[in-house]
Amino acid sequence: MKRQGSVSLGDVAAHGTHIDVACTRCARRGRYHLARLIARFGPDYAMTDLGSRMSKDCPMRDSQDFAKRCDVLFPNIIAMMYGEAPKPAADDCVGDDDDY
Numbered sequence: 777m778k779r780q781g782s783v784s785l786g787d788v789a790a791h792g793t794h795i796d797v798a799c800t801r802c803a804r805r806g807r808y809h810l811a812r813l814i815a816r817f818g819p820d821y822a823m824t825d826l827g828s829r830m831s832k833d834c835p836m837r838d839s840q841d842f843a844k845r846c847d848v849l850f851p852n853i854i855a856m857m858y859g860e861a862p863k864p865a866a867d868d869c870v871g872d873d874d875d876y
């Protein structure tokens with residue numbers, strides 16, 4: 777089920793054919809066909825849920841030490857969704873009196 781404000785498989789598939797997956801805490805690296813993921817989970821499946829699912833077999837998933845726990849991410853998702861240089865959100869400008 778798609779959560780409000782979350783990026784779904786369908787959102788990502790509109791920008792590419794594959795998604796890279798990596799874990800910051802273990803050697804996990806991979807690349808998945810978005811069409812296959814959508815066939816399995818549906819286009820509204822949240823990327824955050826996909827990350828959790830993909831960490832299921834990580835040896836560090838259930839580590840008691842939060843700093844060592846598996847941390848699956850999608851290294852190229854920002855570049856896919858927004859291009860190489862993502863624009864900061866408008867409300868990122870805290871304490872800045874730029875032209876607005």
Ligand SMILES: [Zn+2]
Binds near residue numbers: 800837
């Ligand atoms: Zn991991």
